Amino acid sequence: MSFNLTILGCHSPPPKLNRNNSSQILEINNNLFLIDCAENTQVNLRKYNFGFQKIHSIFISHLHGDHYLGIFGLIFSMHLLGRKKKLNIYAPNKLKELIDLSHKLSFTSLNFQINFIPLNFAEKSTLYEDEKLIISSFPLKHSISCCGFVFKEKIKPRKINRKMTDYYEIPKFELNKLKKGYDYLMENGSILKNFDLTLNPNKSFSYAYCSDTLFFPKVTEFFNDIDLLYHEATFLDIDKKIAKKTFHSTSKEAARIADITNSKNLLIGHFSSRYKSTDNFLKESKMIFKNSKLAYDGLKIDFSFFLK
Amino acid sequence: MSFNLTILGCHSPPPKLNRNNSSQILEINNNLFLIDCAENTQVNLRKYNFGFQKIHSIFISHLHGDHYLGIFGLIFSMHLLGRKKKLNIYAPNKLKELIDLSHKLSFTSLNFQINFIPLNFAEKSTLYEDEKLIISSFPLKHSISCCGFVFKEKIKPRKINRKMTDYYEIPKFELNKLKKGYDYLMENGSILKNFDLTLNPNKSFSYAYCSDTLFFPKVTEFFNDIDLLYHEATFLDIDKKIAKKTFHSTSKEAARIADITNSKNLLIGHFSSRYKSTDNFLKESKMIFKNSKLAYDGLKIDFSFFLK
Numbered sequence: 109m110s111f112n113l114t115i116l117g118c119h120s121p122p123p124k125l126n127r128n129n130s131s132q133i134l135e136i137n138n139n140l141f142l143i144d145c146a147e148n149t150q151v152n153l154r155k156y157n158f159g160f161q162k163i164h165s166i167f168i169s170h171l172h173g174d175h176y177l178g179i180f181g182l183i184f185s186m187h188l189l190g191r192k193k194k195l196n197i198y199a200p201n202k203l204k205e206l207i208d209l210s211h212k213l214s215f216t217s218l219n220f221q222i223n224f225i226p227l228n229f230a231e232k233s234t235l236y237e238d239e240k241l242i243i244s245s246f247p248l249k250h251s252i253s254c255c256g257f258v259f260k261e262k263i264k265p266r267k268i269n270r271k272m273t274d275y276y277e278i279p280k281f282e283l284n285k286l287k288k289g290y291d292y293l294m295e296n297g298s299i300l301k302n303f304d305l306t307l308n309p310n311k312s313f314s315y316a317y318c319s320d321t322l323f324f325p326k327v328t329e330f331f332n333d334i335d336l337l338y339h340e341a342t343f344l345d346i347d348k349k350i351a352k353k354t355f356h357s358t359s360k361e362a363a364r365i366a367d368i369t370n371s372k373n374l375l376i377g378h379f380s381s382r383y384k385s386t387d388n389f390l391k392e393s394k395m396i397f398k399n400s401k402l403a404y405d406g407l408k409i410d411f412s413f414f415l416k
Numbered sequence: 417m418s419f420n421l422t423i424l425g426c427h428s429p430p431p432k433l434n435r436n437n438s439s440q441i442l443e444i445n446n447n448l449f450l451i452d453c454a455e456n457t458q459v460n461l462r463k464y465n466f467g468f469q470k471i472h473s474i475f476i477s478h479l480h481g482d483h484y485l486g487i488f489g490l491i492f493s494m495h496l497l498g499r500k501k502k503l504n505i506y507a508p509n510k511l512k513e514l515i516d517l518s519h520k521l522s523f524t525s526l527n528f529q530i531n532f533i534p535l536n537f538a539e540k541s542t543l544y545e546d547e548k549l550i551i552s553s554f555p556l557k558h559s560i561s562c563c564g565f566v567f568k569e570k571i572k573p574r575k576i577n578r579k580m581t582d583y584y585e586i587p588k589f590e591l592n593k594l595k596k597g598y599d600y601l602m603e604n605g606s607i608l609k610n611f612d613l614t615l616n617p618n619k620s621f622s623y624a625y626c627s628d629t630l631f632f633p634k635v636t637e638f639f640n641d642i643d644l645l646y647h648e649a650t651f652l653d654i655d656k657k658i659a660k661k662t663f664h665s666t667s668k669e670a671a672r673i674a675d676i677t678n679s680k681n682l683l684i685g686h687f688s689s690r691y692k693s694t695d696n697f698l699k700e701s702k703m704i705f706k707n708s709k710l711a712y713d714g715l716k717i718d719f720s721f722f723l724k
Contacts, residue, residue, distance in 0.1 A: 121493060123459055123489070123493075124459060125459055125463055147485075147486065147489045148455060148456040148459065150431065151431055151432060154432055154433060171522050173488055173492050173522060174489075174492075177455075177485070180481055181430075181455045181481055181482075184429065184481050200521075203521075206514070209513065209517065210479075210514060213510050213511075214480050215559065252521075252522060252523055
């Protein structure tokens, strides 16, 4: 039962030593979800001890190089290292053309299958769903088509109250039904309320990733009440005109989005390299949204610890 | 008057922390020539203090990802950082298609011109020539079309022997002719031999780069008597069958090429990640060619010091 975010890179281009471009790993129950994949992501995955083969899916928000140029090398290394497991790639459909062309030119035939799912830039879309998790994409407003992503755990099973189930001698094979919330019918015909036999489930976590975008309040239609929102904050308030011109956000605008989406915490990143320090980003963000944090390369957030 | 080689990366894929894939900078008279451009080359250029804008030309030997995937990010960073100067790219012609497609998808219009020169895989070809330098490509034998490169300084001007030119009161405007090797006609009609007025020129250096290739003795037709030969040595002798199967060389084979081309020094690299240490590569190479050296990321060779 894990839900952890690790920032592999959170800086605008050009990349520098220890200032990598956008890439993050979200680890949910031992599955790795790679969100954006800048140049050198594969080396950063090694640096922070993430096995390539545990990557379940890759999500590419848009086709600016600082968000996807590492995918070619990562795919090839997965192949070299013997991956057999299918890899899901959720990305703008033209990325497939680039990947296919690079493989054609190098006469590469992969040992594993790529399941390529093109993003929908028109509306919120469910990308993946299983019994525990639902992942969606939603449109952002950047200079080229761009999506954000939301990862939401479903409500977890209720926990068995051992003392009570032992007291009523409820057989083990009935416990799964209790976890799902059903009441229990005793042999004598009386009903035991689920609430008396179980405890509240562990918290379900949620994470939203707002990649490159203008200030775009329409995202309130796509997500709300998120535990942690990552939002780009490329510029400081003093440069808000440049932000608008380049379809990026300021840290204050990121904070406003956290506020209006009722997010519990905000993590800002994608800092422009024109600023020597990131301190002012946090100051400006906190003026509007108190629970603001600064991203940095190597930051790891364990949701169950961080959100206690 | 500089002639220096810096290894940015010299390992086979997959790249690891401090084990970068193929990329080198050859600095000749303050011009930077980038030879292959693996992922993360732009960050390594910064690490070793090479300004992007001083890059005169990029040479891509072949279209395996470990030799070219860094070029997209590097070009974009040059653009971001305001490059105006034309950039020469000598590479397999299909690389242009990939670069153009990536720019089309990101709506990128560069601030500078790319002068793209496709490589000739059929025969040795002159790529660049000025009054001081000549650069050629030559075919290698790999699993896909692949070229090596030779960089040769032309014979340098003879050095003025000040004592003698002062003694004969030779005017300054005549000195350039002396540097070119001409004799001097005195006013009294007698001739002073150039040899008596000048000293031997500084040494002209040469460097050859043999990227991925099978053992390929035909290269003796393309270069000889080189000061420093870089040759790939992906495998040890014990794995020579794998070397052959994957169109790579062993360290002994690299040494044989250095020997038959009458190279003065050999630098081996492109080591497979299957070996924990590179020590045995050097041992095996030295059995055949004494002046063998191991490449490593960050190695800098100043030819005028190294070849004294």
